[in-house]
Amino acid sequence: MQRFSISFMGPLVGILLVTGLAEAGEAKVATTRTERCANLSRQVDEALETHAAAMQVAAAKALQKKGKRFCANKKEAQGIRTFAKALKLLGVAPIDPDAVTPKTDLHSKEKKS
Numbered sequence: 001m002q003r004f005s006i007s008f009m010g011p012l013v014g015i016l017l018v019t020g021l022a023e024a025g026e027a028k029v030a031t032t033r034t035e036r037c038a039n040l041s042r043q044v045d046e047a048l049e050t051h052a053a054a055m056q057v058a059a060a061k062a063l064q065k066k067g068k069r070f071c072a073n074k075k076e077a078q079g080i081r082t083f084a085k086a087l088k089l090l091g092v093a094p095i096d097p098d099a100v101t102p103k104t105d106l107h108s109k110e111k112k113s
Contacts, residue, residue: 031097033076040083040094041068047092056089063089 031039044064048057063086070079084094 037071037076037079044083044086047090051090054090060086060089
C-alpha cells in the first residue's frame with residue numbers, strides 16, 4: 001500500500017511544480033521601494049529641467065535633496081513621499097510604475113469641429 005502512494009505522488013508533485021512555475025512566470029513583479037526612489041528622483045530631475053521657470057524650483061530642489069537622503073538612509077517610504085511633494089510643487093504627477101494605464105491611440109482621436 002505504501003508503494004502505491006509513493007509512486008503516485010511523484011507525477012502529482014511534478015504537475016504541481018510545473019503549474020506553479022507557469023503561474024509564477026505570469027505574475028507581475030512589483031517595483032521595490034529602492035527602485036521607486038531612483039525612478040522618482042529621475043522624474044524630479046526631468047521635471048526640474050522642463051519646469052525651470054516654476055516659482056517653486058528652489059523648494060522642489062530642497063525636497064529632492066531631502067528625498068535622496070531618506071532613500072540613502074534606508075527610509076524609502078519617507079523619500080518617496082518627499083519626492084512626490086517635490087513633483088507636486090512643480091505641478092507634475094508622480095509616475096506609478098505598478099499602475100495599469102489604459103493604452104490610448106493618439107492617431108484615432110476625433111477632431112473637434
